[in-house]
Amino acid sequence: MIEDVIRKIEAADMILVGIGEELDSLCHIEKEEQYRKTAAKINSEESAWMLPFLKKSILQRIEKKRTGIYEGLQTILKQKNYFVVSLCQDGLLRQSGLDQERITEPCGGYDRFQCTKKCSAELYPVEERMIEQIRGFWESGQLIDRPKELFCPKCGSGLEFNNIDAADYLEEGYLESWSRYKKWLQGTVNKKLCVIELGVGMKYPTVIRWPFEKIVYFNQRAEMFRIHDRLYQIPEEIRDRAHGICRIPEEFLMELDVK
Numbered sequence: 246m247i248e249d250v251i252r253k254i255e256a257a258d259m260i261l262v263g264i265g266e267e268l269d270s271l272c273h274i275e276k277e278e279q280y281r282k283t284a285a286k287i288n289s290e291e292s293a294w295m296l297p298f299l300k301k302s303i304l305q306r307i308e309k310k311r312t313g314i315y316e317g318l319q320t321i322l323k324q325k326n327y328f329v330v331s332l333c334q335d336g337l338l339r340q341s342g343l344d345q346e347r348i349t350e351p352c353g354g355y356d357r358f359q360c361t362k363k364c365s366a367e368l369y370p371v372e373e374r375m376i377e378q379i380r381g382f383w384e385s386g387q388l389i390d391r392p393k394e395l396f397c398p399k400c401g402s403g404l405e406f407n408n409i410d411a412a413d414y415l416e417e418g419y420l421e422s423w424s425r426y427k428k429w430l431q432g433t434v435n436k437k438l439c440v441i442e443l444g445v446g447m448k449y450p451t452v453i454r455w456p457f458e459k460i461v462y463f464n465q466r467a468e469m470f471r472i473h474d475r476l477y478q479i480p481e482e483i484r485d486r487a488h489g490i491c492r493i494p495e496e497f498l499m500e501l502d503v504k
């Protein structure tokens with residue numbers, strides 16, 4: 246099957262890739278022993294704001310191990326006309342060597358801050374020092390100075406990471422890449438399109454899963470591969486041009502590494 250997918254990618258005019266929540270390292274972090282232990286200590290309301298920082302710090306620790314999962318995909322797409330839509334918040338896709346202009350991450354991530362009150366569309370850089378300080382504070386058993394919360398320079402409300410878990414998510418963070426994606430999609434009409442969906446479940450079906458089905462339904466020259474270890478089913482209407490592959494998406498990605 247994997248050879249078949251590789252052949253189809255090579256023969257296609259355009260390739261649309263959807264990366265789902267199953268591949269997000271953040272899901273792995275919540276299961277991590279160290280994260281759980283520390284998170285259990287952050288149980289008071291006044292410390293709750295530090296929890297996402299802790300996630301970010303553990304993400305930094307495990308990201309080296311995990312960036313490799315996209316290497317095969319990068320190799321195979323390199324010379325092609327592609328676009329990748331990702332639900333992941335771990336930012337790893339952008340470190341994979343794929344063209345930044347061909348990626349959109351509508352769920353945001355842990356790279357920038359926004360105002361909790363959304364007083365403006367401004368995004369602020371995340372300071373490395375702050376992440377280290379919070380990690381140190383909890384790992385030292387709170388023996389060092391208590392980190393101070395960050396505030397919006399415009400209105401004085403708190404700052405939080407610009408992602409879908411924000412109380413009031415500032416979508417401006419991804420809209421530019423999203424409109425690039427929409428424009429790219431317009432160009433797929435009547436083109437031989439290969440659609441690859443990896444680990445996309447039902448958490449946000451309106452972003453990738455359902456629209457991809459629709460694209461395949463309307464484009465008679467499209468062919469789709471849906472890779473998921475449980476939700477690989479294909480709706481009746483597109484069954485002749487779509488294939489459900491029951492595989493763990495990470496393992497499938499590793500096998501794409503054909504070099």
Ligand SMILES: [Zn+2]
Binds near residue numbers: 361364
């Ligand atoms: Zn503000």
